[in-house]
Amino acid sequence: MSTQIIAIEWADGSVRLIDQTLLPVEEKYLQIKTVAELIDSIKRLAVRGAPALGVAGAYGVVLALDEGKEKNWSPTELEKQIDAIRDARPTAVNLAWGVNQVRPLISQGRDAVLKAAQDLAAADRKSNTDMGNIGADWLIAKLGDRKFNLLTHCNTGSLATTGTGTALGVIKELHKRGKVQEVFADESRPLLQGSRLTAWELAKSNIPYRIQPDSAAAMAILGGKIDAALIGADRIAKNGDSANKIGSLGVALACHIAGIPFLVVAPESTVDRTIADGSQIHIEIRGDREVTHLGDTQLAPDGAKTFNPAFDVTPARFISAVITELKAYEIAKGEAL
DSSP, X not given: OOOOOOOEEEETTEEEEEOTTSTTTOOOEXXXXXXXXXXXXXXXXXXXXXXXXXXXXXXXXXXXXXXXXXXXXXXXXXXXXXXXXXXXXXXXXXXXXXXXXXXXXXXXXXXXXXXXXXXXXXXXXXXXXXXXXXXXXXXXXXXXXXXXXXXXXXXXXXXXXXXXXXXXXXXXXXXXXXXXXXXXXXXXXXXXXXXXXXXXXHHHTTOOEEEEOGGGHHHHHHTTOOSEEEEOOSEEXXXXXXXXXXXXXXXXXXXHHHTXXXXXXXXXXXXXXXXXXXXXXXXXXXXXXXXXXXXXXEOSOTTOOOOOBSEEEEOGGGOSEEEOSSOXXXXXXXXXX
């Protein structure tokens, strides 16, 4: 099976991305040419994952410049459209970061903005490789030179980045070194990013895996089936508190009780040093239908209300280390970000 996955790129004057809502049944690519199309893709999770959203934000500024020129937008309208891209998913700091990286270059012209966006994507690919190596080295140093059973939650691979991935990138590097026995992929309710996306990527990479219900994770960890858990992050506070897909906190608590490593793997751009701790992270609450329906199939009574946060926050005290492209921060030992 092919292992090359390009989740997002600039091609033929538009943003080309995999529609992740259709995976694993259909591998369809979208050509995004307008701001409205990009915002829709972000909100309905056709593109997702912190690093990929950063790149999407940067490319979105180019789309806004092109559309604004075609439609003769005023400077005020252009700024409004760029703000709408930046704010499309509030918890994911990388989206706003990507927009803010290239926005100051608008005065230098559209080509300067596009080059900066493409440079940002290239830097993400390199950072994926660096995180993979640092994370793999860290785990082997902690657990010994052997094969591991690893648990991951949600999707943190090529579909979430422009390269090999963050947490899944570490797993891919370990697999390359012959250190992976098996990966336990949480299904990641309610949108099943684990069973739909992570399993798809693991299969593409020929990495042995099994899918488990989120509710089985604690049993697997406390039952001794797991050597370490690795997750990504959408925002990390200065003290190490980390926001990631809902269900991550439960995995962290189980790892803490079992005394096994729990790693957060994310680029430096995900670390928001302007906020002191996780209490300042805005958590996106998504719609009832994601829980009450599976596609068009109704699973709950008419009118059922839900509590459907997209993310939860894992306190720093339950995190063994935060792995970035620069280093492994030993959060459990009190090392500051």
